[in-house]
Amino acid sequence: MATTTFLSNATINVTGSAGAVDLSDQGTSCAITVGKRSLPATAFGDTGERQTAGLMFWECSVELYLSYGAGEVEATLYDLLNNGSFTMTVSPSGVSESASNPEYVLSNGFLESFTPINSSVGELAMVTFSASGGSWVRDITP
Numbered sequence: 001m002a003t004t005t006f007l008s009n010a011t012i013n014v015t016g017s018a019g020a021v022d023l024s025d026q027g028t029s030c031a032i033t034v035g036k037r038s039l040p041a042t043a044f045g046d047t048g049e050r051q052t053a054g055l056m057f058w059e060c061s062v063e064l065y066l067s068y069g070a071g072e073v074e075a076t077l078y079d080l081l082n083n084g085s086f087t088m089t090v091s092p093s094g095v096s097e098s099a100s101n102p103e104y105v106l107s108n109g110f111l112e113s114f115t116p117i118n119s120s121v122g123e124l125a126m127v128t129f130s131a132s133g134g135s136w137v138r139d140i141t142p
């Protein structure tokens with residue numbers, strides 16, 4: 001079996017009340033976790049614990065270069081924070097979905113906080129935000 005080398009070039013798109021924004025060109029890292037909550041299903045007579053799948057969940061952490069203005073990072077994160085639920089679409093490498101480039105659509109997103117100003121002399125300003133939400137879908141259809 002041959003080993004595959006993967007070079008990351010993630011796409012990060014968010015859709016809030018201001019519409020869809022592509023943050024990929026400002027991103028330096030992106031990690032998502034998807035899953036289903038574990039619910040106890042142990043009944044009388046069982047000799048050990050049993051679990052069953054509960055509701056879906058997702059978490060996403062993204063690091064971006066800070067930029068200001070309409071459609072830029074700070075304005076987009078402000079919109080997500082201020083206007084409630086949003087959707088994220090993330091894929092590991094480019095926009096063409098396939099078995100080797102699955103796209104994850106993360107719905108019902110919630111952004112609890114972000115740092116809109118993060119400045120140090122002689123450094124590029126960065127912001128890291130973490131969001132979480134409810135349902136998710138994996139798409140590999142081109």
